Amino acid sequence: AQSVTQLGSHVSVSEGALVLLRCNYSSSVPPYLFWYVQYPNQGLQLLLKYTSAATLVKGINGFEAEFKKSETSFHLTKPSAHMSDAAEYFCAVSKGSWGKLQFGAGTQVVVTP
Amino acid sequence: EAGVAQSPRYKIIEKRQSVAFWCNPISGHATLYWYQQILGQGPKLLIQFQNNGVVDDSQLPKDRFSAERLKGVDSTLKIQPAKLEDSAVYLCASSLGGPAPDYGYTFGSGTRLTVV
Numbered sequence: 001a002q003s004v005t006q007l008g009s010h011v012s013v014s015e016g017a018l019v020l021l022r023c024n025y026s027s028s029v030p031p032y033l034f035w036y037v038q039y040p041n042q043g044l045q046l047l048l049k050y051t052s053a054a055t056l057v058k059g060i061n062g063f064e065a066e067f068k069k070s071e072t073s074f075h076l077t078k079p080s081a082h083m084s085d086a087a088e089y090f091c092a093v094s095k096g097s098w099g100k101l102q103f104g105a106g107t108q109v110v111v112t113p
Numbered sequence: 114e115a116g117v118a119q120s121p122r123y124k125i126i127e128k129r130q131s132v133a134f135w136c137n138p139i140s141g142h143a144t145l146y147w148y149q150q151i152l153g154q155g156p157k158l159l160i161q162f163q164n165n166g167v168v169d170d171s172q173l174p175k176d177r178f179s180a181e182r183l184k185g186v187d188s189t190l191k192i193q194p195a196k197l198e199d200s201a202v203y204l205c206a207s208s209l210g211g212p213a214p215d216y217g218y219t220f221g222s223g224t225r226l227t228v229v
Contacts, residue, residue: 004155043117043204043220044156090155100146100169101218103155 004093006104014112019063019078021107023091026072033074034092034101035065044090050074061085086111115139117221119205125227131193134224138186138207142219144168145182147190148204150223156204162188163210195228202226 007022025031032051036044048059055067061084065076074091091104118137126132138145143164148156159178161169164185173180177196182188192199202225208218 009153041222041225043222044206045220046218092155100158100161101156103157105153105155 004091004102004104006089006091006107008107009105010108010110012110012112013081015083016080019076019081019085019109021076021089021091021109023065023074023076023104024072025074025091025093027093032094033065033067034094035059035063035074035076036090036092036103037061038088038090038106040087047076047089081109081111083111083113085109117205117207117219119203119221119224121224122222123225123227125229126195128197128228129194131191132195132226133189133191134203134205134226136188136190136205136207136221138188138205139219142207142209143185144208144210145188146206146208147180147188148206150202150204152201159190159203192226195226197228200226200228 003026005024013019034049035047037047038044047063048057048065050057050067058064063076063078065074067074086109088106088108090106092101094101117139120135124132145162147159149159150156159173160180162182165182178192180190202223204223205221
């Protein structure tokens with residue numbers, strides 16, 4: 001069985017500050033890992049993905065995430081928050097079983113001026 | 114490239130009524146997924162099609178939910194009868210398919226269902 005835990009349902013950051021969203025997974029084998037962003041009334045947009053190549057993954061909009069097998073973590077970071085980063089972020093895991101994704105509960109990011 | 118199309122965008126129905134959602138995947142995508150996203154939760158897979166065959170429907174409440182994918186293209190998800198707890202956003206996604214889950218995986222904008 002596999003599951004995804006996102007620590008913190010809401011995160012508030014100041015514009016220009018570091019964004020750090022935490023994701024831990026439980027899996028008996030190295031999984032595929034994803035971060036998605038969801039803006040209000042929109043579908044999910046892929047930010048980045050880990051598929052067993054490089055452990056440090058760079059994505060769109062300045063986001064990156066690091067896969068740490070020893071910590072079973074895949075935390076998402078962005079050095080400097082922008083107002084447009086306000087959205088909900090989901091971590092997801094798949095063991096490659098024909099695309100079935102299991103999502104965490106999500107983290108709502110608020111960016112303050 | 115056109116994205117995954119879903120309709121309607123919003124639907125309000127009374128409990129015990131029936132409702133249907135439609136999804137048109139990206140052209141050429143063999144795999145189609147329906148997810149249910151309840152407010153405050155992450156999306157949960159309801160059913161997965163490979164072409165017009167069902168790959169996984171283990172989390173589909175089959176007493177009230179049904180889905181079909183005719184000719185391996187468009188798909189329809191139906192709820193009959195609806196319950197209050199079915200209020201959610203229903204997301205459709207499609208991909209090129211295959212053992213790796215990142216082949217062009219694309220989500221539609223979803224249908225927001227409110228059951229009153």
